[in-house]
Amino acid sequence: MNQRKDLLNPTLYKIFQSFQLDKNYLSGEGSYLVDEKGISYLDFIAQFGAIPFGYNPDFIWDKLEEIRSKALPSLVQPSLPGEALKLANALAAVSPGKLAYCTFCQSGTEAVEAAIKLARSTTGREIVLSTFNSFHGKSLGSLSATGKVSYQSPFRAPAPGFIYIPYDDIAALQAVLDEQSDRIAAFIVEPVQGEGGIIVPRPGYLKAAEQLCRQYGVLFIVDEIQTGLGRSGALFACEHEKVEPDIMLLAKALGGGIFPLGVCLSSEGVWNDDFGFLHSSTFANNNVSCAVGLAVLDKLLEDDRRIIKEVAAKGEYLLGKLQELAAKYPEVIKEVRGKGLMLALEFQDLDDCGSYDMSFMVDQGAFTTILAGFLLNVFKIRLAPYLNNSMTLRLEPSLNIGREEMDYVLAALDKLCQILKYRDYALLYGYLLGDYSPPARITDYRAVSRPVKASPLSPEEKISHKFAFIIHYPAPEDVIANNPSFNTFERPDLYHFLEWQSSFREAGVCCHMPALRSHTGAVVEGWLIGVPFGAREMMNLPREETLGVIKKAVELGRELGAEIVGLGALTSVVSRGGRALTGQGVAITSGNSFTTLMAMEALLAGARKMRIDFTIARGAVLGATGSIGRACALLLSQDITNIVLLGNPRHPRSSRNRLNSLTLEILVLAYQRRSQGIITGLSEWLDGLINSYRKKDELRSLELEKALSQADGSSLELIKGVCREMAMEFPLEISMDLDASLPQCDMIVAASNSPEFIVYPRHLQPGAVVCDVARPADVAPEVRERDDVLVLEGGLVSYPEPVAFGPNLGYRDGVNLGCLSETILLALEGDCRDFSIGSRLSLDTIEYLRRLGEKHGFTLAGLMTGNREIGDKEIEEIYRKSLSFKQANNL
Structure with missing residues (x-):
């Protein structure tokens, strides 16, 4: 029977599945787990400290066998449960200060809840003071004490009566106690912030906090749920500073990794009868779990606390080795922190790391998740991030971890750091594509990994406006262009990667451009915001899903302060030329107007260099029903007469109707x-036709001109009828057949929305010029193997200064796409209105953007082919080879 795997938590299951963390472990012994495939994994997180002695320690099972043999009753309330009393006495004997009374529970969050209730009932005050970035649990009271807004806001937390101060800041504690100590019941604090990323306070902080609380009559609660019971290298972490709390909380390790068990320890002076009568739990004082807890405590105390002393030594060793690693890789590791066997390895922010995908992972808070997946699947090591710090890996093994295991983990982390240093990011993603082998060779990609290059500003220069631009990968080639190490992947691997990435369904920042300056001196700031879809996913997934992610990208741009957001590649198509995105509090541009302008300038420049005679040339517009194709056709008609308009053969009827309208x-x-x-162009042909026809039939000639002046639909048939009468060929053709039409054309604009290649070598005659403005490209890579045709990339723009958006979408410094350039131009001009929206681009808008380009110094970036600039000498060679071919074949 097949079982659903998402019934425990479908949200986390998606993450586990995405990063291949969804292992089903069937057995565990010591520090090792074995999955259903028989693969063994070294566990180095110990369930966040709740597996203190590894999996299935013998002494606990011996205790359970003893319990079973005695037929010990587990739940016997109301009564005096013997094992719970034994554990309470044992804890009271070893706990610091006057802690004595034990309120047992099932978890750490319940222990915190008990502490909050106890503090409020004892003091008669409401406020519980805690620290920012703390973690005290996720039930409502403990969540309210947890100083992390992102955990609280969906649940309308915090509840009333909670305030927060910075951690490790005695002055902040002093200030709040000075101001309102008469309202504060307690201060709850972790000796080391655990889920905050192992934040170890300065020496003396905890003791000073205790003394201040005593001075102001505020109860001092120490949350030892993660730090307690040996984890820090002492039985309790507060012992390092001889702190004596009023309330101390334990859980996690207390159950020995077998039973859930927590406790709220309090002093006699704190206990009160209201709490004693009104706080209870069905499962509290469980004899079985408390017997296990007593075995755990006995184990920690045996041989003069030998295990705990070993933890301190192991912790020093591991911390020292991690510090050596940090010194070896300072560009990778930001900081190493820890106490005992709770350590943190924090990575640098990677905000300019030469890879849009790694930047996206960082922005999504998934950077250490992919590291964890890599370590688990490649090195068979189980590590995890901290809840409050997505750039930090947790190293929290069982207390009896061996030196050999620690060294193995350190060696794997060294490899990981080398990968990050050399920017060989493909190795991190390889396991997602089925390659689980440890890296035999790490390649240094730093020389080809490009940083962000912004305009250098003087102190008096200020940002005038802000923009955002939405990007995605149209084709596998674009993945490599923006991640140099991905050149090791085959094309099917890249498609697999794009399919994997699409599972995120979120938008994220891929690049920040801090300053880009115009010739006028205007300066703008902007962001590239990625949506995780390749062209196949963008066109084949349900539109509401892809559009929903694009809307999130627009919202993110607005939150960053952008006044205008531009659309890249197929984001314009999916949003109906931006129509579905307007009205969100920020201006939208599809970028199609300037893209069209630059594409046509490139096509005409290339055609001139290839010595194409515009008076007899035949042009084609592929994707003429789209917004860019339509505008290109209108512009092309200003220079040449004979044009074929190519529609979508899968939708011939609707394409033909739209192309008839375009013809008119x-x-x-x-x-x-x-x-x-x-x-010029078609107007010259039309002038000749009207003048010739006027001589034959002046009345009908006037009727034709009137119809044209009024854009009357009948004028199309009128002109065709005139052409038949005059035995002239009508110069505008509609076609759905690329194979028949393209080989007859000299100048071709490729602007379809196809997610696949549609122009192949057979479609082009020698000497043809193609401007491929489509994203993803319409022209197949094998076309570039022909040395007798000129294939240009449309829409590429040269900027006033050699700026680069990191990988720069694959282009050289100072050059980028027309759609991005339109967004930047409008921001530089401060003209933050909706532009280029819908399927009918205005020629007036195109002309306006031409003027803006001239004003701000944005020009055609030469002629580009294969992501490189092509010079006159190379074009001349293409022309000569096309001429030779024609002569040899009598063409």
């Missing part, structure tokens, strides 16, 4: 240009 638009534009005295 092109004719109306030609007539308007003729009326303005601009006689």
